[in-house]
Amino acid sequence: MSLHVVFDPGKCQGYANCLIEAPEIWDFDEDTDTAVLRQADPPEAVRAKAEAAARCCPAQAITLEERAG
Template structure:
């Protein structure tokens, strides 16, 4: 794994933009009205979608972390 998707659920405001951008990585909890990270290390093939989900989050609850 060359990167990780980091999610701060307490910042999530329920816009679900991440789910629209990357349904392979995200789910949505209707009861909590927030996104759910399904795959923290989605792999290189899904990196563009992971990055798009981070970019489109209005609450800035998602970020991509490179390995140290």
Template sequence: MSYQLLLDTGKCQGYANCLIEAPQIWDFDEENDIATLKDCQPGEDLRSVAEASVRCCPARAISMLEG
């Protein structure tokens, strides 16, 4: 089953917890102090770290859509 990650840049506070959890998926825009997605549809092999990045965001700026 496929999934997609969504980032609400308006909510992102620049903690970079997502980058720490899943550097394969996330990057950081230091100029704007927000996270950026390298790939909004990472493969199943990265699902566990993608889910961890959603859970670890204190600003609740990341969500995951199934399907």
């Protein structure tokens, strides 16, 4: 199973907690004050960081899915 990150930019309120937790996966667009998902399918090595980013998002704009293969 691999991890897939789902991001809803419409919910993003610009807290940037995701970027703090997982800079390998996220970036931030200062023009729009929203997060930018750089890796929807991050490597297993950063799974814990992806989970922390989803957990720390106050707007609940990040969800994680398990995908086969």
